[in-house]
Amino acid sequence: xxxxxxxxxxxxxxxxxxxxxxxxxxxxxxxxxxxxxxxxxxxxxxxxxxxxxxxxxxxxxxxxxxxxxxxxxxxxxxxxxxxxxxxxxxxxxxxxxxxxxxxxxxxxxxxxxxx
Amino acid sequence: xxxxxxxxxxxxxxxxxxxxxxxxxxxxxxxxxxxxxxxxxxxxxxxxxxxxxxxxxxxxxxxxxxxxxxxxxxxxxxxxxxxxxxxxxxxxxxxxxxxxxxxxxxxxxxxxxx
Numbered sequence: 604x605x606x607x608x609x610x611x612x613x614x615x616x617x618x619x620x621x622x623x624x625x626x627x628x629x630x631x632x633x634x635x636x637x638x639x640x641x642x643x644x645x646x647x648x649x650x651x652x653x654x655x656x657x658x659x660x661x662x663x664x665x666x667x668x669x670x671x672x673x674x675x676x677x678x679x680x681x682x683x684x685x686x687x688x689x690x691x692x693x694x695x696x697x698x699x700x701x702x703x704x705x706x707x708x709x710x711x712x713x714x715x716x717x718x
Numbered sequence: 719x720x721x722x723x724x725x726x727x728x729x730x731x732x733x734x735x736x737x738x739x740x741x742x743x744x745x746x747x748x749x750x751x752x753x754x755x756x757x758x759x760x761x762x763x764x765x766x767x768x769x770x771x772x773x774x775x776x777x778x779x780x781x782x783x784x785x786x787x788x789x790x791x792x793x794x795x796x797x798x799x800x801x802x803x804x805x806x807x808x809x810x811x812x813x814x815x816x817x818x819x820x821x822x823x824x825x826x827x828x829x830x831x832x
Contacts (some may be wrong), residue, residue, distance in 0.1 A: 607760075636818070636820075638820050646825065646826045647823065647824075647826065648808060648823040648826075649788065650822070661748075694760060694761065696761075698816050699817065700809065700815075700817050703750060704751065704763075704766045704768065704774075705763050705777075705815055705816065706763075706820070706821055708753075708760035708761040708762075709760055710758055710759060
């Protein structure tokens, strides 16, 4: 069965600090896809990144970076030099190639960046 | 602008009064889906549709109905709402398989059933 665990329910950091949001997943499929979404206070869900199980390269996009490690079934998200606008709930999600209609979400991590 | 549009954004209703939340996408996407978001539970899929007239249950379908008569529209129907259906609902669409494209989400509908 598939499962996504975000053990950090809430994190608070001071502006300009770096912060890492953890995501651990479980799946029996060898082909799967991992996602991160951001939910700002306004409530919408914003796509951040998609990564397939065959691509273990880390990715960097501006202040955001993602560390995918199949050996530990983790797909962690780091924000460098955090800003107040980063305050949001962040969701990690998993999609299996065999069940291509569903995204299985973690419970989310609420990040608060304090000015 | 490419988007998924849900209406209404906010809804308060009474137990047992039938309601419909509308969802429309303008991207010609094949896949559409409904999720509910609850504190501590993340998002869970209610129903999905892979094309017109093709729908199936997700993880939490009890108490909900859907239809897909046109490609762009995917309404969520609560025939007899109950307080445990108080939640934040999201409609989503995807070009083809979600695994390849992920979902594009609507802005959400916050439903309160009293």
